[in-house]
Amino acid sequence: MKNIFSINTIISITLFINVNSFLFSQSDPEEFFEKNCFSCHTIGGGRLTGPDLKDVEKRKDAAWLEKFILNPESVINSGDAYASKLLKEARGVVMPKVANLDQSMSRALLKFIREESSKEKSRFAGSTFADRPLTEEDYMIGNELFIGTKRLKNKGPSCISCHEIAGEGFLGGGLLGPDLTEAYGRLGGKKAIAAWLANPSSETMSPIYKKHPIDEDEVLPLVAFLKNKAEGKDIVSDAHDFNFMIFGFIGLALCLVLFDLAWGNRLRAVRKPMVKGELS
Numbered sequence: 001m002k003n004i005f006s007i008n009t010i011i012s013i014t015l016f017i018n019v020n021s022f023l024f025s026q027s028d029p030e031e032f033f034e035k036n037c038f039s040c041h042t043i044g045g046g047r048l049t050g051p052d053l054k055d056v057e058k059r060k061d062a063a064w065l066e067k068f069i070l071n072p073e074s075v076i077n078s079g080d081a082y083a084s085k086l087l088k089e090a091r092g093v094v095m096p097k098v099a100n101l102d103q104s105m106s107r108a109l110l111k112f113i114r115e116e117s118s119k120e121k122s123r124f125a126g127s128t129f130a131d132r133p134l135t136e137e138d139y140m141i142g143n144e145l146f147i148g149t150k151r152l153k154n155k156g157p158s159c160i161s162c163h164e165i166a167g168e169g170f171l172g173g174g175l176l177g178p179d180l181t182e183a184y185g186r187l188g189g190k191k192a193i194a195a196w197l198a199n200p201s202s203e204t205m206s207p208i209y210k211k212h213p214i215d216e217d218e219v220l221p222l223v224a225f226l227k228n229k230a231e232g233k234d235i236v237s238d239a240h241d242f243n244f245m246i247f248g249f250i251g252l253a254l255c256l257v258l259f260d261l262a263w264g265n266r267l268r269a270v271r272k273p274m275v276k277g278e279l280s
Helices: 002-025 029-036 062-070 074-076 081-087 103-117 136-147 190-198 207-212 218-232 238-279
Strands: none
Touching: 029 103, 029 207, 062 074, 062 103, 074 081, 136 218, 190 218
């Protein structure tokens, strides 16, 4: 009976994996593009972090593109000249390997991009909300959102929990993600950063922010804050002054306690014999 149970269990698990793999391979390439590609690429809207993919098959053949989509870093490391050119244009940002992307989906994506390229205007030509000018108020709100003094609307974690940035964070920020001090220029500026924040697609950020997306009204303030930091500007606010004052008092109190622990007994050790000597 145990052997029969084990065999049935294995068969069930195998069928489950195969069915799920089949369903994934049949998933909508448009939905896949929106969730995994649109944060770095447009179709007819110009460069973001990565190149505009309109008519991409006119620049490289399908076989090369499929290979690159499946494992970008491998193609770059092979010394491929065109891949090196893409890396340079992306300011050294390497396209991440997309989790669960298989050959079937890569071909479906290329077919989808081809169809979208033939349209007068693809819906993936890019969002226009990033065209709004950045304001001083954006800088201030972005600062609060980044360091977590103001919660994100959809309850996602603040940026500083995973990232460092110059001059912010009592303990310097998190180390899970890269330092974002120069991210504004490195990732391609306002439009590219806005697209990324609206739909982060990295393996670490994607599972978190798909459940707790950054609201569109929060994107530009964060962009403004990153721009400010990249340009070496500091934001001084009442909240910063208050925090500085509080930490100053805490630091002073700790210093006094430590001083008492270090010197209190020594001073008493001198006074006590003197007092006893006088009394005797």
